[in-house]
Amino acid sequence: MSVLEPFGTRLRRAMDERGPLCVGIDPHASLLADWGLNDDVAGLERFSRTVVEALADRVAVLKPQSAFFERFGSRGVAVLEKSVEEARAAGALVVMDAKRGDIGSTMAAYAETFLHKDAPLFSDALTVSPYLGYGSLRPAVELARESGAGLFVLALTSNPEGAEVQHSVRPGDDGGPNVGARMLAHLARENAGEGPMGSFGAVVGATLGDLSSYDLAINGPLLAPGIGAQGATPADLPRVFGAAVGHVVPNVSRGVLRHGPDAASLRASADRFAEQIRAAVAAV
């Protein structure tokens, strides 16, 4: 198996060279319609190819949302494979947003699917759910380390429903850290001693307001969805992330995609978000 430089190193370089923006590839049925495409595999393929061709040479990260491809069965997954390959070939890092999570023995198979360097769906990083226990993710952590890939662990998600799980505290641990904080602490341990940045990131929503009660200094990236369609803005980033804002990878999906299918308009929208993010982060 060929080995890449660690994901954290590659991501840090990409963020420094291109800015930290991550654009989602989320082919919602409504966006396919808005773009004048059919809600079928041909429409999916055209949508995804347009986004990759417009943006893969300028943004640090593209994040395909696997659900919108899986919806079309094996032919949709084939489009996803091709999109990942083309985006990586054009210079973007690919974070596969598949939010996998299961008992360890099954997690090992998910890891083989997305994090083995020779797998058809190999991606630079994968979103994972730790809600079968952080330890159940161990096979993914180990294979990611071997391959030079990374993980983004759901810690404090952008949706309001997430609080029910993520703000809960272990029984008998009154006053102790909540679940989200525990996930951040696990990740800080995973990234200890890594430079310039570890490969094990957290998903922390840009919609969540002041997070100063959390220790976001995990020495790893913080993938921040919620900008655009979910109501957060680039200007919110310093208030939400404080001193950790330099590790934030802000994600925008529909906020950019609604400007398609014209490639120049997609690029212009991504450039506007990138500039607003640069200005917000520079002001800290």
Ligand SMILES: O=c1ccn([C@@H]2O[C@H](COP(=O)(O)O)[C@@H](O)[C@H]2O)c(=O)[nH]1
């Ligand atoms: O906490 C989370 C984790 C993941 N997502 C995903 O990010 C994008 C957001 O899309 P927008 O169109 O910019 O709202 C989407 O793929 C979600 O599944 C998230 O929103 N929140």
